[in-house]
Amino acid sequence: xxxxxxxxxxxxxxxxxxxxxxxxxxxxxxxxxxxxxxxxxxxxxxxxxxxxxxxxxxxxxxxxxxxxxxxxxxxxxxxxxxxxxxxxxxxxxxxxxxxxxxxxxxxxxxxxxxxxxxxxxxxxxxxxxxxxxxxxxxxxxxxxxxxxxxxxxxxxxxx
Numbered sequence: 142x143x144x145x146x147x148x149x150x151x152x153x154x155x156x157x158x159x160x161x162x163x164x165x166x167x168x169x170x171x172x173x174x175x176x177x178x179x180x181x182x183x184x185x186x187x188x189x190x191x192x193x194x195x196x197x198x199x200x201x202x203x204x205x206x207x208x209x210x211x212x213x214x215x216x217x218x219x220x221x222x223x224x225x226x227x228x229x230x231x232x233x234x235x236x237x238x239x240x241x242x243x244x245x246x247x248x249x250x251x252x253x254x255x256x257x258x259x260x261x262x263x264x265x266x267x268x269x270x271x272x273x274x275x276x277x278x279x280x281x282x283x284x285x286x287x288x289x290x291x292x293x294x295x296x297x298x299x300x
Contacts, residue, residue: 258282
């Protein structure tokens with residue numbers, strides 16, 4: 142399964158996205174069937190073109206509150222380009238403002254420290270060949286949609 146993990150605002154900070162790098166390393170160690178690409182130092186247009194070419198099953202974006210509006214706009218473009226991809230949001234913004242998930246385009250949110258829930262999420266999506274709400278509800282640290290309602294699976298344990 143292809144998973145693209147996106148640093149949507151590399152111009153905002155001069156440093157590499159260490160949080161996403163930690164997450165990518167953890168996923169590489171714990172998700173043997175996931176082909177991960179970390180998209181960083183790319184313009185929005187380059188990201189959209191890469192997604193269109195690769196057709197990943199899952200796309201993850203990270204957001205802080207300062208760039209959440211931009212991330213939401215990028216997510217709309219991504220969904221237009223890859224309507225069948227599962228769109229996941231994580232990061233500080235969604236963790237501190239989980240209510241913003243309700244009116245977003247994202248399919249799933251990862252709340253809190255993302256390594257454990259993201260790896261469990263990806264392994265479950267791979268095994269189930271897509272979203273199976275019954276199995277996703279067993280993973281702590283997620284927010285998912287069910288029949289128009291937002292379901293929180295609670296907080297995950299810290300690493």
